[in-house]
Amino acid sequence: MLLPAKTEVARQLRRYRVWERVMLASPADRAARGTFEDSGYTLCVLMGKRCAREAADAAERYLRSTTPAAYLQEQDVRPRPTVRPSAAAR
Template sequence: MLLPAKAEVARQLRQYRAWERMMLAAPADRRIRSTFEDSGYTLCVLMGKRCAREAADAAERYLRTTLVSYLREEPEYLREKPERTGPRTVTRRGPPASDRRSPAGR
């Protein structure tokens, strides 16, 4: 799993929080709301989350922990699956090969 540089996450989180404060102060201002939503989207992309609130929480957790502890806290479905090292078995479906007819043999 690739993670962004902590300096970039900190910068984007500061911007998100600043625009959040401005949006809460002037909720009717469309320009502020649009910029706030853009900063939330950027944070979502950086942190790999679907919701800006989750992305902000993940960014704060990422900034206050080490990489190893952050990855341990993430849900298991986000972690990469280990490569299979054993032999792979293929299950064949259908009749045995001797019962199959080729289309050319008809």
């Protein structure tokens, strides 16, 4: 599983949080809401989640982890075992 660069995740998470605050401060502002939703979508794609809140939580966990393996264990996702070719296929 390819994981995104932590710097990019941190940048997108900051952007999401900033636009969340702007949107909550002025909920009638359609431009702010649109930008907030766009930033949430970007975070979803980056973290492989379907919901912006889940993506933000996953991004925070990923940024707290020291290694990608720790992130995988937190997600309860196991790397797939390597398939070795059989002797007949060689």
